[in-house]
Amino acid sequence: MATDLHLRVITPDKIALDTRTDSVRVPAVDGQMGILSRHAAMVAALDAGVLRWTEGGVSRHMFVAGGFCEVQRGEVRIVTPAGERPVEIDEARAREAEARARERLRVGKSTTGEPLDTVRAELSLRRALLRLSAKSLE
Amino acid sequence: MASVRDLRSRIKSVGNIRQITRAMEMVASTKLRRFQDRAVASRPYAREIAGLVGRLAGLLGDDVGDRPLFKDGAGEKTAILLVTSDRGLCGAYNSNLFRFLEQWLREHPAAQPRYYVYGRKGYQYLCRRGREEQIERFLVEPVLEQTDYRAAARTSNLLVQAFQSGQYKDVLILYTAFETMVRYLPTCVPLLPIRSDNLAAGPGEKSAATDVILEPDPATIFDQLVPRYLETRVYNALLESLTSEYASRRFSMKNATDAAKGMQNVLKGKYNRKRQETITKELLDIVGGAEALR
Numbered sequence: 001m002a003t004d005l006h007l008r009v010i011t012p013d014k015i016a017l018d019t020r021t022d023s024v025r026v027p028a029v030d031g032q033m034g035i036l037s038r039h040a041a042m043v044a045a046l047d048a049g050v051l052r053w054t055e056g057g058v059s060r061h062m063f064v065a066g067g068f069c070e071v072q073r074g075e076v077r078i079v080t081p082a083g084e085r086p087v088e089i090d091e092a093r094a095r096e097a098e099a100r101a102r103e104r105l106r107v108g109k110s111t112t113g114e115p116l117d118t119v120r121a122e123l124s125l126r127r128a129l130l131r132l133s134a135k136s137l138e
Numbered sequence: 139m140a141s142v143r144d145l146r147s148r149i150k151s152v153g154n155i156r157q158i159t160r161a162m163e164m165v166a167s168t169k170l171r172r173f174q175d176r177a178v179a180s181r182p183y184a185r186e187i188a189g190l191v192g193r194l195a196g197l198l199g200d201d202v203g204d205r206p207l208f209k210d211g212a213g214e215k216t217a218i219l220l221v222t223s224d225r226g227l228c229g230a231y232n233s234n235l236f237r238f239l240e241q242w243l244r245e246h247p248a249a250q251p252r253y254y255v256y257g258r259k260g261y262q263y264l265c266r267r268g269r270e271e272q273i274e275r276f277l278v279e280p281v282l283e284q285t286d287y288r289a290a291a292r293t294s295n296l297l298v299q300a301f302q303s304g305q306y307k308d309v310l311i312l313y314t315a316f317e318t319m320v321r322y323l324p325t326c327v328p329l330l331p332i333r334s335d336n337l338a339a340g341p342g343e344k345s346a347a348t349d350v351i352l353e354p355d356p357a358t359i360f361d362q363l364v365p366r367y368l369e370t371r372v373y374n375a376l377l378e379s380l381t382s383e384y385a386s387r388r389f390s391m392k393n394a395t396d397a398a399k400g401m402q403n404v405l406k407g408k409y410n411r412k413r414q415e416t417i418t419k420e421l422l423d424i425v426g427g428a429e430a431l432r
Contacts, residue, residue, distance in 0.1 A: 012183045012287035012373060013176070030354055043190065044353035045362050068190060068363065079186040081287060081366070 004037040006075045007053055009064065009083040016083035017062065024076050025052040026069045033069075035076055042071040048127050050134050051078060063089060063134040065127060086135050094131040101125035142416060145409040149402060156398035159391045162227070166388035169283075173384060177316070177377040180287070184370040191367045194360045197350075201357075207364055208332050212304035215250040217274065217297060219329070219372070221313040221379040222260030224282050229390035231322070231383050232259045235314055238324035242312070252306070254297065256282055256376070274300070282380065290373035298368060301330045313375040314382040320389065322382035329371060332364070 009017035024035040027049025067080030309330040
């Protein structure tokens with residue numbers, strides 16, 4: 001099996017992933033996007049979602065919180081504010097975030113009592129749900 | 139003249155202080171390490187983002203200069219993100235930055251600064267100077283030491299929003315740049331508006347970018363990219379300031395420890411001389427007394 005794509009996930013805290021693979025699927029803003037070897041050079045904006053790739057025939061995945069994907073000469077670089085492998089996802093924290101966001105949307109007020117930023121609350125609910133789904137895929 | 143007993147207790151207290159400053163030096167060392175590691179770890183991300191911005195800016199060409207964050211703000215005031223420390227005992231770290239701030243203010247007499255302050259020392263300084271009403275925001279959540287990328291991103295977004303609201307002409311960051319272990323320079327960098335010539339895309343990169351697929355389209359990607367770019371700038375300023383703070387603190391604690399050691403030696407010398415003197419005096423008394431009895 002060819003493993004001629006170099007996949008790297010770069011976050012502000014660390015290089016979250018550095019591996020070789022033959023196919024990658026990224027959550028681009030306008031839908032999932034597949035990348036195989038010899039893909040043309042590309043820059044794509046990413047949505048929060050699940051990044052999938054294969055490693056020795058086994059499918060792997062991790063949660064990415066948006067960011068960008070850059071393909072260049074056999075290298076796929078995912079530049080994202082946060083990238084977490086299923087084992088790294090803190091399920092309790094994600095559930096808490098989910099509950100908090102739901103509560104905020106229900107009450108219509110933020111925890112500090114300021115008027116609610118609905119978009120932000122919905123986004124954080126979405127992130128929490130995506131994290132949980134990435135965890136349960138394992 | 140201090141008595142033998144006074145000297146003994148002073149030696150002891152200097153010794154205690156030395157132990158404390160030594161412990162503080164150790165703590166500063168470990169923390170310094172940690173912030174340095176984080177600064178190093180954040181570099182690839184910042185480099186990637188800056189590289190992308192540069193390449194896309196090259197691709198968009200002259201249109202870049204017309205984007206909202208690239209033009210001077212509508213307002214008159216200047217927002218200053220001032221990064222200081224929460225705690226003292228770190229040598230001239232804070233006062234150097236304050237001196238730098240004063241100098242900047244002298245050079246820009248027409249500026250109307252509004253402060254966004256990190257660190258209690260900066261807040262106290264501005265209040266003492268009677269500039270309390272110029273403080274727009276005192277950033278305490280989370281505490282500076284536990285700052286992470288998300289906190290930096292929030293601060294960055296706060297500044298972007300303030301800039302877009304049209305109150306400000308520009309936004310600056312005043313922080314301490316970390317050069318080497320013994321060199322940290324108070325620095326002022328412009329955050330907003332972004333100067334397109336600062337984005338410095340190498341000529342090779344520009345041409346390489348022409349046949350790249352951009353999904354969904356260059357302008358959309360660029361507009362998403364720019365806030366990330368600003369976040370990395372703020373994050374970097376915070377990490378460098380923290381690194382400088384701890385390097386400075388370690389250095390001054392080491393100096394204090396050394397000074398305490400020197401002082402201890404001087405006091406010990408004095409103490410021994412004094413003790414000898416007392417013994418000699420007593421001996422003379424005894425000999426004198428024995429002489430008189432004969």
